Amino acid sequence: MSEPGQHRYVSSDRRVREDRRFVVGKGNFVADIGLPNTKHVALVTCPYPAARIKSIDVSAALALPGVHYVLDGAELAAATLPLMTGLDTPNVPRRPLAFEVARYAGEWVAAVVADSRALAEDAAEKVKVVYEKLPFVLDAEQALEPTSPLVHQAHGSNLLLDKTFTWGEVDKDFAASPRKLSLRVKWGRSSTVPIETFGVIASWDPWRDMLDVHASIQMPRYADQIGIALKLPVSSIRVHYDVDVGGSYGVKRGIKHTVLVGYLSRRLGFPVRLIEDRLENMRGGDAHGPERLFDVEVAFDDQGIIKSMKMRALENVGAYAGRSPFQLGKPIGAIVGPYKIQSVQYRAIAVVTNKTTQEAVRGFGQAPTNVAIERTVDEVARVLGLDPIEIRRRNMIRHEEFPYTIPSGTTYDSGNYHTVIDKVLAHTSYEELKQERDALRAQGKLAGIGIAACLEPSGGNAMFEALLNPKITTTTFMDSCRITVDGVGSITATMHTTSSGQGHETLVGTVIGEVLQLDPELARVTRPDSLNSLPSGTPVGSRMAIMLGGAAFHAATKLKAKLTAIGAHDLGIAPERAAYANGEVYDRNAPEKRRAWVDLVQIAYRNFHRMPADMEPGLSVSHVMQVPTGGKLPTADGRVQMYPCTSFEFHLILLSIDPELGRPEIVKYRVGHDCGTVINPKIVRGMTMGGIAHGIGAALYEEFAYDGEGQLMAQSFMDYLLPSSHEVPAVEIIHHCTPSPHTVLGQKGSGESGYLGAPAGIANAINDALRPLGISINTLPIKVSVLGDMIAAARDNKEK
Amino acid sequence: MKLDIGGEESFEVGIDALWRALNDPAVLVKCIPGCKEMIDEGGDRFKLILNLKVASVGGSFEGAISLADKLPPAQCKVAVSGSGTLGQGSGSATFSLEPQAAGTMMRYSGEGEIGGLVAGVGQRILKGVAKHLIGQFFKALRRETTAPVTPQ
Numbered sequence: 001m002s003e004p005g006q007h008r009y010v011s012s013d014r015r016v017r018e019d020r021r022f023v024v025g026k027g028n029f030v031a032d033i034g035l036p037n038t039k040h041v042a043l044v045t046c047p048y049p050a051a052r053i054k055s056i057d058v059s060a061a062l063a064l065p066g067v068h069y070v071l072d073g074a075e076l077a078a079a080t081l082p083l084m085t086g087l088d089t090p091n092v093p094r095r096p097l098a099f100e101v102a103r104y105a106g107e108w109v110a111a112v113v114a115d116s117r118a119l120a121e122d123a124a125e126k127v128k129v130v131y132e133k134l135p136f137v138l139d140a141e142q143a144l145e146p147t148s149p150l151v152h153q154a155h156g157s158n159l160l161l162d163k164t165f166t167w168g169e170v171d172k173d174f175a176a177s178p179r180k181l182s183l184r185v186k187w188g189r190s191s192t193v194p195i196e197t198f199g200v201i202a203s204w205d206p207w208r209d210m211l212d213v214h215a216s217i218q219m220p221r222y223a224d225q226i227g228i229a230l231k232l233p234v235s236s237i238r239v240h241y242d243v244d245v246g247g248s249y250g251v252k253r254g255i256k257h258t259v260l261v262g263y264l265s266r267r268l269g270f271p272v273r274l275i276e277d278r279l280e281n282m283r284g285g286d287a288h289g290p291e292r293l294f295d296v297e298v299a300f301d302d303q304g305i306i307k308s309m310k311m312r313a314l315e316n317v318g319a320y321a322g323r324s325p326f327q328l329g330k331p332i333g334a335i336v337g338p339y340k341i342q343s344v345q346y347r348a349i350a351v352v353t354n355k356t357t358q359e360a361v362r363g364f365g366q367a368p369t370n371v372a373i374e375r376t377v378d379e380v381a382r383v384l385g386l387d388p389i390e391i392r393r394r395n396m397i398r399h400e401e402f403p404y405t406i407p408s409g410t411t412y413d414s415g416n417y418h419t420v421i422d423k424v425l426a427h428t429s430y431e432e433l434k435q436e437r438d439a440l441r442a443q444g445k446l447a448g449i450g451i452a453a454c455l456e457p458s459g460g461n462a463m464f465e466a467l468l469n470p471k472i473t474t475t476t477f478m479d480s481c482r483i484t485v486d487g488v489g490s491i492t493a494t495m496h497t498t499s500s501g502q503g504h505e506t507l508v509g510t511v512i513g514e515v516l517q518l519d520p521e522l523a524r525v526t527r528p529d530s531l532n533s534l535p536s537g538t539p540v541g542s543r544m545a546i547m548l549g550g551a552a553f554h555a556a557t558k559l560k561a562k563l564t565a566i567g568a569h570d571l572g573i574a575p576e577r578a579a580y581a582n583g584e585v586y587d588r589n590a591p592e593k594r595r596a597w598v599d600l601v602q603i604a605y606r607n608f609h610r611m612p613a614d615m616e617p618g619l620s621v622s623h624v625m626q627v628p629t630g631g632k633l634p635t636a637d638g639r640v641q642m643y644p645c646t647s648f649e650f651h652l653i654l655l656s657i658d659p660e661l662g663r664p665e666i667v668k669y670r671v672g673h674d675c676g677t678v679i680n681p682k683i684v685r686g687m688t689m690g691g692i693a694h695g696i697g698a699a700l701y702e703e704f705a706y707d708g709e710g711q712l713m714a715q716s717f718m719d720y721l722l723p724s725s726h727e728v729p730a731v732e733i734i735h736h737c738t739p740s741p742h743t744v745l746g747q748k749g750s751g752e753s754g755y756l757g758a759p760a761g762i763a764n765a766i767n768d769a770l771r772p773l774g775i776s777i778n779t780l781p782i783k784v785s786v787l788g789d790m791i792a793a794a795r796d797n798k799e800k
Numbered sequence: 801m802k803l804d805i806g807g808e809e810s811f812e813v814g815i816d817a818l819w820r821a822l823n824d825p826a827v828l829v830k831c832i833p834g835c836k837e838m839i840d841e842g843g844d845r846f847k848l849i850l851n852l853k854v855a856s857v858g859g860s861f862e863g864a865i866s867l868a869d870k871l872p873p874a875q876c877k878v879a880v881s882g883s884g885t886l887g888q889g890s891g892s893a894t895f896s897l898e899p900q901a902a903g904t905m906m907r908y909s910g911e912g913e914i915g916g917l918v919a920g921v922g923q924r925i926l927k928g929v930a931k932h933l934i935g936q937f938f939k940a941l942r943r944e945t946t947a948p949v950t951p952q
Binding site: 047048105125128279283707708709710711712713714715716718719 | 801802859860862883884886887888913915916917919920921923
């Protein structure tokens with residue numbers, strides 16, 4: 001652990017090295033990868049939310065010149081295993097192509113392979129599928145009814161998960177509290193929608209027994225999952241990680257796409273490529289995010305101290321399980337947010353419906369949960385007539401109380417929440433902000449101040465898996481780095497996964513430069529393919545600064561120790577007497593006696609006679625790192641240490657609403673952010689700004705809306721509204737640094753920053769603005785149309 | 801998405817002539833917008849080949865049309881369904897014909913359902929498009945049922 005300001009390269013505002021190639025348009029994305037003789041896939045999709053596939057006639061499609069093959073679900077199901085899912089639900093199999101029954105409008109039914117994508121699309125129109133329409137269910141609560149149509153007949157119900165945890169004396173705390181309050185909050189189905197849709201090319205080489213995969217992927221155990229589904233040894237799957245990924249934040253999990261093209265390439269003997277168009281991405285890419293209904297009840301006293309909370313979370317996961325139900329589990333690691341709530345009951349329910357399948361989205365379910373918590377805290381303040389900042393100050397864990405263990409078993413590492421709030425209010429006067437709000441109100445606008453405080457659990461272990469599915473016993477969550485100094489002294493470091501804009505090469509270079517006291521630009525960072533890689537948990541769970549940064553730090557430390565030992569031996573002194581500085585090793589007692597970098601490289605590579613005994617020649621070291629803290633299975637009462645680090649964010653927003661149009665406008669946006677030691681300020685700033693923009697989208701605009709007939713209404717950017725520069729205001733970020741005691745440089749995660757609190761802050765701002773009208777809204781996204789109608793109705797009522 | 805269909809149209813021809821036209825595939829193929837082919841499958845059921853364009857999505861559709869509950873020459877129920885890669889639609893409507901002073905009055909009402917890409921992408925304009933297509937149908941039907949005027 002270290003203090004800010006003591007670093008040479010860490011925390012300095014250095015260039016992000018990846019940006020060079022992106023800014024000049026020289027990224028290497030999956031669509032840029034040209035393999036000779038590649039054929040292209042287009043998909044035939046089911047138009048109904050639920051239908052039995054009676055027959056598929058491919059003759060007209062195959063008759064077109066340039067069309068090579070049409071694959072259906074029956075052939076694929078016979079040749080491959082269902083895709084890996086996390087829960088123990090064997091009767092809810094998930095496959096790349098629908099087999100016998102299609103379960104959502106847009107689900108893939110057949111894949112056409114042709115010389116070009118355009119030809120494949122034309123041929124897909126000629127595939128004639130006869131369907132028998134089946135009854136369907138779209139709403140999560142309806143799916144729980146005994147009379148509901150079943151999405152998966154063999155499973156016997158639509159329920160995938162229903163687990164209740166009780167941590168602490170919930171009933172006692174509720175009985176002892178003078179006040180209670182309950183609230184229903186709804187998080188609408190949105191996602192991260194990358195500019196680059198998912199794409200993959202698979203190429204089977206029968207003479208080497210090798211499937212080469214280039215993909216726009218961000219997924220743990222990707223190669224394992226491909227191998228298992230295709231019934232191939234994982235040593236026959238070579239995933240190329242040196243592919244740039246044009247946006248992800250969780251959703252680039254195209255395992256079904258990959259199994260599909262992997263099978264086709266083996267079956268047909270040429271490279272097969274599938275790059276989603278926007279429609280395929282939105283309907284059938286299985287990349288929707290959480291759609292969650294919360295019922296929250298809290299018990300508190302007259303001072304606003306919240307003693308206990310009951311939360312029921314009902315998740316509509318769509319037609320297949322995927323990773324989605326686990327998104328109910330991750331928030332358990334910060335289930336009380338930054339507050340000292342002493343007991344919690346949490347019921348997590350996941351149901352299948354006839355909607356598109358969900359995947360992981362930035363924060364893995366934490367942002368919706370934070371909205372539920374933060375809306376509830378605001379309501380407690382409202383009924384007591386307390387200021388929303390004051391109530392948070394009263395309930396927050398104090399700096400001196402860390403490390404602090406929450407009821408669900410996670411120990412928060414460090415934090416200084418009250419100081420972050422003070423810093424934000426020193427930057428922007430709360431009193432003046434209130435005056436500004438009141439001035440807007442006096443002008444006839446609706447105006448509100450929104451507050452949200454929340455945590456970003458980071459460092460990603462996936463202990464929620466074992467918590468929700470006891471058959472899973474995984475407690476190992478690794479990342480790795482290998483550093484090689486070559487025979488002429490250049491440094492090459494490796495990372496073992498793809499990146500989707502997180503700046504990992506900059507991260508690794510900076511940390512190695514810091515440890516070796518050399519210019520970070522001297523360390524090249526490469527990505528070997530999966531067969532040449534060390535273990536990586538991939539960039540999930542806001543973990544790479546902690547885990548990849550940690551692995552790079554430890555590998556560099558090992559390299560430094562080896563260089564020091566070689567130098568000491570050659571200087572004829574004990575290793576303790578030798579010191580390393582700026583790439584050289586010298587005698588502490590006689591600093592003029594030294595061995596330069598080139599000398600050390602010379603000894604390691606060519607002068608075995610000058611090497612210490614029992615030391616491997618060459619200069620290559622690696623480090624495989626386990627996630628700090630944890631490493632234990634959950635206790636019998638469902639407590640477990642989840643992520644090791646907790647970053648903190650505090651949002652302060654002034655928002656006005658045009659009362660005639662219902663259109664909200666963010667007037668001021670301040671965020672206090674503490675993610676421990678910042679390794680690269682540009683990256684953290686970019687993450688936070690992007691996260692807030694994403695949060696504004698989830699709060700106000702973005703929704704994969706369905707009509708009553710099960711048709712997805714938002715299939716393009718005309719209807720799925722992303723916030724643009726018109727909707728995203730200037731944001732001022734106020735930094736604070738509370739280092740983590742568990743990480744090599746005191747760093748914490750920031751990959752989800754901004755997004756975890758922005759939706760809650762905006763929802764609170766809107767409700768503050770609506771308060772004079774006596775109305776409130778707790779359903780996100782809060783659309784202009786809904787807001788406009790609510791305001792008009794409330795004003796009509798007032799006039800009566 | 802669901803669409804309500806309904807309205808009334810007056811024709812200058814007599815009720816029997818209109819009834820015949822409505823039951824004549826050769827006439828209908830000229831009147832149904834985008835209809836390329838209409839194949840009589842017997843029993844008042846016909847197969848349709850359509851080429852339609854809605855908003856930015858266009859494509860070919862295969863459909864079926866069937867006539868039922870016939871009360872010649874006054875009433876008939878028409879059910880239409882079609883599907884293509886770009887979406888599917890179905891609907892049914894009841895037509896009633898009534899003689900009036902200068903010809904025949906037709907009243908119709910029913911419901912349609914549109915799904916797939918066409919529904920999602922074209923949702924804002926679908927009602928307008930449906931109205932337009934129905935308008936085209938009646939315009940063509942009027943043309944087909946009005947005896948050509950011999951130029952003087």
